[in-house]
Amino acid sequence: MSASTPTNAPAQVLRPDRRRNRLGYNILALVTAALMAFPVYWLIVSSLRPNHEIRSYDQTLWPSSLTFDNFARAVKQDNFATAIQSSLIVSVTAVVGGMIIATLAALAIGRFRFFGRKALMMIMILVQMLPPTAMLIPIYLQLNALGGIDEYWGLIVVYLVSTLPFATIMIRGFVINIPVELEESAMVDGCTRMGAFRRVIFPLLAPGLAAASIFALVNAWNEYLFAYILINDNSKYTLNVWLMTFTTERGTDYGALMAASTLISIPVVIFFMIIQGKMATGLTSGAVKG
Amino acid sequence: MTAADTKAAGPPVPVPRVPEKTGISPSGQEADGPRPKKRRKKGELLPYFLILPAILAIAAVYVYPLIKTVIMSFQDLGRAALWGNGETPWVGFEQFTNILGDPEFWAVVGRTVVFMTICVVLTMGIGLLIALMMLKVSTWVRLVLTVALIAAWSMPLMVAASVFRWLSDSDYGLINTLLADITGDEDRWLGHNWFLDPWQGFGIITLLVVWGAIPFVVITMYAALTQVPKELEEAASLDGATAFGVYRFVTWPVIKPVFTMVATLSVIWDFNVFGQIWLLRGNKPEPEYETLGLYSFSKAFESTSFSQGSAIALITVLMLSGVAVYYLRQLIKTGEVE
Numbered sequence: 001m002s003a004s005t006p007t008n009a010p011a012q013v014l015r016p017d018r019r020r021n022r023l024g025y026n027i028l029a030l031v032t033a034a035l036m037a038f039p040v041y042w043l044i045v046s047s048l049r050p051n052h053e054i055r056s057y058d059q060t061l062w063p064s065s066l067t068f069d070n071f072a073r074a075v076k077q078d079n080f081a082t083a084i085q086s087s088l089i090v091s092v093t094a095v096v097g098g099m100i101i102a103t104l105a106a107l108a109i110g111r112f113r114f115f116g117r118k119a120l121m122m123i124m125i126l127v128q129m130l131p132p133t134a135m136l137i138p139i140y141l142q143l144n145a146l147g148g149i150d151e152y153w154g155l156i157v158v159y160l161v162s163t164l165p166f167a168t169i170m171i172r173g174f175v176i177n178i179p180v181e182l183e184e185s186a187m188v189d190g191c192t193r194m195g196a197f198r199r200v201i202f203p204l205l206a207p208g209l210a211a212a213s214i215f216a217l218v219n220a221w222n223e224y225l226f227a228y229i230l231i232n233d234n235s236k237y238t239l240n241v242w243l244m245t246f247t248t249e250r251g252t253d254y255g256a257l258m259a260a261s262t263l264i265s266i267p268v269v270i271f272f273m274i275i276q277g278k279m280a281t282g283l284t285s286g287a288v289k290g
Numbered sequence: 291m292t293a294a295d296t297k298a299a300g301p302p303v304p305v306p307r308v309p310e311k312t313g314i315s316p317s318g319q320e321a322d323g324p325r326p327k328k329r330r331k332k333g334e335l336l337p338y339f340l341i342l343p344a345i346l347a348i349a350a351v352y353v354y355p356l357i358k359t360v361i362m363s364f365q366d367l368g369r370a371a372l373w374g375n376g377e378t379p380w381v382g383f384e385q386f387t388n389i390l391g392d393p394e395f396w397a398v399v400g401r402t403v404v405f406m407t408i409c410v411v412l413t414m415g416i417g418l419l420i421a422l423m424m425l426k427v428s429t430w431v432r433l434v435l436t437v438a439l440i441a442a443w444s445m446p447l448m449v450a451a452s453v454f455r456w457l458s459d460s461d462y463g464l465i466n467t468l469l470a471d472i473t474g475d476e477d478r479w480l481g482h483n484w485f486l487d488p489w490q491g492f493g494i495i496t497l498l499v500v501w502g503a504i505p506f507v508v509i510t511m512y513a514a515l516t517q518v519p520k521e522l523e524e525a526a527s528l529d530g531a532t533a534f535g536v537y538r539f540v541t542w543p544v545i546k547p548v549f550t551m552v553a554t555l556s557v558i559w560d561f562n563v564f565g566q567i568w569l570l571r572g573n574k575p576e577p578e579y580e581t582l583g584l585y586s587f588s589k590a591f592e593s594t595s596f597s598q599g600s601a602i603a604l605i606t607v608l609m610l611s612g613v614a615v616y617y618l619r620q621l622i623k624t625g626e627v628e
Contacts, residue, residue, distance in 0.1 A: 022426060026428055027421060029420075029424070030436050033438035034503070036435075036439055036504065039445070054462065057461060059464045059468075093442070101347060104341070104343060105343070108340035114334070117337070125618055126614055127352050127390075129614040132562070133604060135351075135355055135356070135603075137359065137600050138355035142358065149304050160347065221446070240448040241569065247572060247573075250457075253464065254459070254584040256397075257452055257456070268445070269444055272443070
């Protein structure tokens with residue numbers, strides 16, 4: 001952060017009008033921050049509000065008291081535990097599989113020049129741009145024919161491939177920042193090619209893998225459309241689909257919905273915090289080399 | 291916060307980056323070992339083994355279904371054929387002529403394009419303004435703003451949609467209460483249903499989409515803006531350029547490629563908005579809320595005409611392919627694909 005702030009000496013002595021300008025910008029920026037964060041605030045506050053305030057015609061910005069009743073109702077909702085389980089199974093398996101395949105492809109693209117390399121990258125980028133709704137119908141029909149509806153593996157395969165292009169391109173960025181000389185000297189010292197990979201490349205690749213896998217995990221964790229279409233069995237719903245169970249014919253239990261939403265968001269927020277740090281690491285290593 | 295941060299953002303991220311050495315030079319392989327001939331031969335096959343799993347996976351989930359979409363759109367695949375009773379008849383271009391001759395389809399296309407345009411213009415405009423503002427504020431304010439942006443960004447789509455549904459609820463929504471308090475017109479706003487009138491309903495949906503997309507745009511554009519050389523800007527203003535002049539002739543040329551690519555991505559994302567509308571309309575979007583994605587979905591799964599749905603999806607892909615190719619060309623230009 002600080003590296004990007006202009007720190008030239010003359011700018012330190014701000015003229016009064018520039019200082020007033022900065023004050024204006026600061027206020028504007030804080031208002032923007034408040035507006036951007038407001039839905040997040042409203043999510044948390046609503047999840048902690050007593051139910052009579054949730055179902056009030058006169059909403060207030062501050063809660064009069066805080067309670068965990070909504071969380072209790074959310075957790076007691078049918079299929080909460082199985083939804084967590086489904087989300088974990090599907091996301092983790094998809095990410096692990098995706099990372100292995102992406103690393104292999106990234107090594108090929110980053111380390112070798114071969115016929116079709118550029119075409120492969122273009123295909124990956126184009127694939128990413130396909131609207132998921134366009135793929136939904138054929139994927140549904142195909143999985144239906146293979147007996148993959150209501151099965152975890154169907155969802156796993158879809159998530160695995162949907163994060164594959166991004167993960168490959170991202171890991172490739174880390175691969176090309178590892179000097180080939182490191183690998184070569186390991187091999188001169190008697191390592192096999194695999195040995196050189198395991199002892200030299202893999203440790204250097206770890207931050208990139210971590211970042212890419214967290215990104216893929218967040219994506220799989222947040223996905224809704226395919227989970228909704230491919231899984232019809234209540235006991236196999238993923239968390240995002242499970243959120244719909246708070247809306248019934250009689251209306252929506254917003255308190256419990258907000259509490260459940262908060263619970264689902266917590267892991268994502270934590271992952272995002274981690275990814276920011278990892279990104280900075282990846283960046284510095286790139287900058288030093290560049 | 292520089293280029294690589296934005297890698298967390300989503301699909302391939304277009305940010306000018308530190309020039310990097312591309313792959314290896316041909317000499318890299320020659321220096322590989324004592325027996326260059328054998329090495330080189332191995333090196334020719336190895337990359338293909340490495341990319342094989344990726345190719346198979348992409349072919350299974352994207353390429354094959356895409357071909358299938360094309361085939362299906364020339365057939366008449368309904369529920370009966372799906373469950374295996376009877377052959378699927380070939381109908382040639384009938385699905386397409388039906389769809390293209392249907393005024394409802396054109397209404398959906400128009401709605402999708404207008405909605406997408408408004409979302410993209412608002413997202414890019416507000417995003418750029420916030421990014422420019424971030425350059426001018428104190429360090430701690432920038433930190434607060436960044437934290438707020440990341441908080442908004444990290445909210446799962448479905449969670450964000452739930453919150454906006456709650457905010458715009460006709461009986462218990464904060465928006466109605468606030469409007470009643472501000473205008474003093476309780477009869478007008480309390481109990482007001484935002485989704486009766488599609489224009490108002492799309493207003494709320496736009497709010498959700500733009501709010502959700504701004505963090506990515508701001509953080510990417512800010513990363514690009516920090517790469518504008520400060521000396522150039524100072525020199526320009528010393529030479530008497532106005533603030534706008536400096537922006538127009540110094541800042542803009544540097545950030546333009548990034549801006550174009552983020553805008554292109556936004557076009558594609560906003561053209562395919564699905565979950566936000568779906569959830570805000572309680573899983574049962576009325577026809578007047580259908581954009582192309584939802585329209586194709588409801589044709590396929592509710593009218594159980596998978597062929598109609600496929601044909602609409604295919605038309606959507608064709609409409610977007612121009613944008614996609616443009617995006618790819620930008621990536622090649624900035625050296626992201628080399």
